Amino acid sequence: MTATYELADVRHCYGDRCVVDIPTLEVRSGEILGLVGPSGAGKSTLLRLLNFLETPTHGLITYAGVEIGGDASLATRRDVTTVFQRPMLLRRSVAANVRIGRKLHGLDTKDGSTERWLEKLGLTDLADAPARTLSAGEAQRVALARALVVEPSVLLLDEPTGNLDPYNVGLLEEIVRSENAERGTTIIVITHDVFQARRLADRTGLMVSGRMVELAATEAFFSAPQQPQTAAFVRGDLLI
Amino acid sequence: MGTLGRAFTDALGLLWNMDAALIETVLLTLQVTLVALVIALAVGIPIGAAIGLTRHLPGRWLIVPLIYTGMGLPPVTVGLFTYLVLSNQGPLGGLGWLFTPSGMIVAQTIIAFPLVVGLTMAAVQGVDPNLPVQMLSLGATRRQVATVTLLEARVGVTAAVVAAYGAIISEVGAVMLVGGNIEGETRVLTTAIVLETRKGNFALALSLGIILLSLAFLTNFAFHRLQVHQGVR
Numbered sequence: 001m002t003a004t005y006e007l008a009d010v011r012h013c014y015g016d017r018c019v020v021d022i023p024t025l026e027v028r029s030g031e032i033l034g035l036v037g038p039s040g041a042g043k044s045t046l047l048r049l050l051n052f053l054e055t056p057t058h059g060l061i062t063y064a065g066v067e068i069g070g071d072a073s074l075a076t077r078r079d080v081t082t083v084f085q086r087p088m089l090l091r092r093s094v095a096a097n098v099r100i101g102r103k104l105h106g107l108d109t110k111d112g113s114t115e116r117w118l119e120k121l122g123l124t125d126l127a128d129a130p131a132r133t134l135s136a137g138e139a140q141r142v143a144l145a146r147a148l149v150v151e152p153s154v155l156l157l158d159e160p161t162g163n164l165d166p167y168n169v170g171l172l173e174e175i176v177r178s179e180n181a182e183r184g185t186t187i188i189v190i191t192h193d194v195f196q197a198r199r200l201a202d203r204t205g206l207m208v209s210g211r212m213v214e215l216a217a218t219e220a221f222f223s224a225p226q227q228p229q230t231a232a233f234v235r236g237d238l239l240i
Numbered sequence: 241m242g243t244l245g246r247a248f249t250d251a252l253g254l255l256w257n258m259d260a261a262l263i264e265t266v267l268l269t270l271q272v273t274l275v276a277l278v279i280a281l282a283v284g285i286p287i288g289a290a291i292g293l294t295r296h297l298p299g300r301w302l303i304v305p306l307i308y309t310g311m312g313l314p315p316v317t318v319g320l321f322t323y324l325v326l327s328n329q330g331p332l333g334g335l336g337w338l339f340t341p342s343g344m345i346v347a348q349t350i351i352a353f354p355l356v357v358g359l360t361m362a363a364v365q366g367v368d369p370n371l372p373v374q375m376l377s378l379g380a381t382r383r384q385v386a387t388v389t390l391l392e393a394r395v396g397v398t399a400a401v402v403a404a405y406g407a408i409i410s411e412v413g414a415v416m417l418v419g420g421n422i423e424g425e426t427r428v429l430t431t432a433i434v435l436e437t438r439k440g441n442f443a444l445a446l447s448l449g450i451i452l453l454s455l456a457f458l459t460n461f462a463f464h465r466l467q468v469h470q471g472v473r
């Protein structure tokens with residue numbers, strides 16, 4: 001099976017400050033990859049690169065065997081979507097915000113997918129509410145729904161449960177797991193909750209100061225970390 | 241009852257018995273206003289959106305102050321400029337548009353255009369820059385991003401439409417110069433008010449003024465209903 005992403009010597013700098021510096025990284029097709037690391041480590045920036053929203057200042061990203069130099073093609077861009085750390089919803093109804101994904105792709109919007117996802121995420125009662133009045137957790141669920149209606153091959157999640165209560169955290173994790181299992185969606189999930197990485201991810205990586213300190217099968221990552229930094233990070237979070 | 245009071249009652253009488261000349265003036269006013277407005281919007285909204293959406297626009301340092309200046313152009317200087325361009329010796333004299341509604345539309349469009357561009361630009365720039373990024377992530381093309389952003393800025397864009405409409409329908413200096421206030425041909429409400437006031441026909445001038453205000457109010461009322469309907473409060 002070809003890798004979904006291969007990164008070679010990827011560096012991304014703002015001015016002379018490089019916030020992502022990854023000599024090599026492979027993201028496997030159909031895996032759930034967890035990303036943890038302290039604030040400012042460059043996790044969100046890495047996702048922007050993987051979503052082709054920015055072009056790395058140095059190095060090469062290969063997506064599904066195709067080298068992406070400069071702007072990715074529309075078809076490639078439409079394979080990948082992100083649920084952002086701070087989702088921006090349109091000044092329209094909740095349902096319209098979910099529908100927009102399919103609309104942008106030129107797909108049928110009356111296929112019932114909008115209603116189905118609203119239902120799955122417990123948003124049916126809010127379908128006609130103006131999206132700007134939603135709570136942070138509700139907005140996050142709307143953002144997940146609008147990402148899923150386009151049926152992406154790759155789903156990038158940037159702290160998707162940051163504002164959710166335990167019930168909705170469980171709900172979202174269940175949805176992520178079943179998308180991955182049923183559609184083979186490759187999923188990269190950034191989380192500050194190491195327990196979530198443990199529950200969800202096949203492999204987990206630790207990013208610190210733009211570098212991937214350690215990337216290993218989740219079980220090994222937590223039970224037998226190879227790097228002292230990983231051990232410290234895992235220990236530190238377990239203390240909470 | 242003073243002059244004002246008598247003028248007011250007479251004006252109501254005139255409004256009741258709308259004569260043909262009056263109706264013609266109203267219709268021409270609406271025609272010139274709407275055509276100029278549509279042209280200014282059709283050209284100005286895309287340009288304003290493009291300027292607002294392009295982060296690294298070369299020459300922005302010059303373009304933006306020019307637009308702001310244009311938003312405050314004294315209409316009478318636009319009238320003078322249009323007059324010179326359309327006059328027999330002018331570069332577009334061959335069109336024969338001086339003292340015609342077409343010439344008036346040209347002047348009105350020039351007056352409204354910077355307002356539309358400037359206010360659309362400001363409205364689009366007011367949209368959170370994260371929105372275009374997140375739309376791109378959802379697979380939007382550049383054009384789709386522009387459309388979504390413009391719709392998101394619809395309150396501000398509606399303000400641009402309202403401002404342009406107000407500027408055009410209330411304008412007098414430019415249409416006076418370029419149109420010439422010819423009865424049955426280029427006479428519009430504002431120029432008719434000037435003329436009738438000068439002649440001392442206060443009742444007629446006042447009735448024209450009432451019509452002008454009503455047109456402005458009714459249209460703005462409609463715009464506002466539209467905004468409410470769009471779910472924008």
Ligand SMILES: Nc1ncnc2c1ncn2[C@@H]1O[C@H](COP(=O)(O)OP(=O)(O)OP(=O)(O)O)[C@@H](O)[C@H]1O
Binds near residue numbers: 014037040042045
């Ligand atoms: N457009 C930008 N211009 C300049 N610096 C930036 C830009 N975007 C991000 N940075 C910097 O890059 C660094 C990494 O940011 P990033 O958002 O990727 O961190 P993160 O790991 O996602 O952090 P968090 O866990 O707090 O979300 C930060 O120091 C940030 O200030």
Ligand SMILES: [Mg+2]
Binds near residue numbers: 044
């Ligand atoms: Mg982040």
